[in-house]
Each structure stands twice: as structure tokens, then as C-alpha cells.
Amino acid sequence: MAWIDSLPGRSSNLILSKGDAMNSELLILALAAVLLMVHIFAAAHLKTKQYGVDWNMGARDDVLAPLDPGAGRLVRAQSNYLETLPIAVIALLGVVVSGRGDLWTAIGGWIWLGARLVYLPVYAAGIPKVRTLIFLTSLVGLGMAIWPLFRL
Numbered sequence: 001m002a003w004i005d006s007l008p009g010r011s012s013n014l015i016l017s018k019g020d021a022m023n024s025e026l027l028i029l030a031l032a033a034v035l036l037m038v039h040i041f042a043a044a045h046l047k048t049k050q051y052g053v054d055w056n057m058g059a060r061d062d063v064l065a066p067l068d069p070g071a072g073r074l075v076r077a078q079s080n081y082l083e084t085l086p087i088a089v090i091a092l093l094g095v096v097v098s099g100r101g102d103l104w105t106a107i108g109g110w111i112w113l114g115a116r117l118v119y120l121p122v123y124a125a126g127i128p129k130v131r132t133l134i135f136l137t138s139l140v141g142l143g144m145a146i147w148p149l150f151r152l
Contacts, residue, residue, distance in 0.1 A: 024106035025092040025145070028113050032088060035116060039078040042120070046071035070124065077123040081116060084138060088112055091146035100148040108144025115141060 048056040050068055067075060092109050095101035115138035122131045 023096050023101065025096050025101055025109050028106070028109040029089060029092050032085060032113055032116070035113070035120075036081065036085065039074075039081050039120065042124070043071065043074040043078045046074055069126070073123050073126060074120075077120050080123075080135070081119075084112070084116070084142065087142055088145070091142060091149065094149045095145065098149065100151065102148070105145045105148055108141045108147075111141030112138045112145065113141075 044056070047067065050071055051064055055062070055064070066072070088109070092101075092105070095105045115134050119131065119134045119138065122134055
């Protein structure tokens, strides 16, 4: 795979195979969906480990003990991811649909996704200040991706 230069006002493209091109922003969103599944299953795994398979397969109506620290961190990381994912979807789809995507929107999307990818294990490990810096880095990436939508 190779990056190609894009024209101003056009999304950067990723060459996938002979003659086929895909907007980088759309690839980022596809990978973001995979990362969401990782968040969901990582948290569910530790919750099931703590509460049991019957809880997982049941109606989950019981009042339960608080989550263990590791499971709690994964649930909070998932919640945090779900707070920024809609912003990323709006930004990345917005620049593709409006034709305002460029190399910088793609770089912003990759920064956001890369930071979110690193955020999960750092939060799971309980590393507090680094986690916040990674989150702030992801916000910078989102800002880069959404900024062209504010141009008149």
C-alpha cells in the first residue's frame, strides 16, 4: 500500500490495490469500529470473569458488587471512547461528503485513532497522567479532522 498526494480540497486516498482507492478517513472509521469491538469485548470479558457466565447470559437485573479496578477501568475507557467516537464520525464523514478532506484531515484522523488505540492499554494499566496526555492528543487529532468543516 502507498499514500498518494491529494489535490487541495480532496480527501487523501489510500491505494488498496490495482486502481482502487479508498478515502483514508473512511478506512480510519472502519478501524475505529473494530477498536469499538475491542473495547466492548475487553470490558465484557473482565465483567464476566468477575460476575460469571450466568450473569452475562442473563437479564442482568441483579444488584452487583462494584467492579474490580481492572474491569472498572476498561468500562470507563469504553465510555470515554464512546464519547469521542461520534465526533470522529461527524468530522471524518463530514470532510469526505463535503469534499473538504485533505492530507491534514487524514493525519488528524490517524492521530485520533492512534491515540485511542494506545489509550486503552494505558488506561487498563492504570497509568493516570500519561492517559490524560494521550486523550488530549486524540482531541488534537479530532480538531485537525473537523477544522475544514468550519471554512466558509
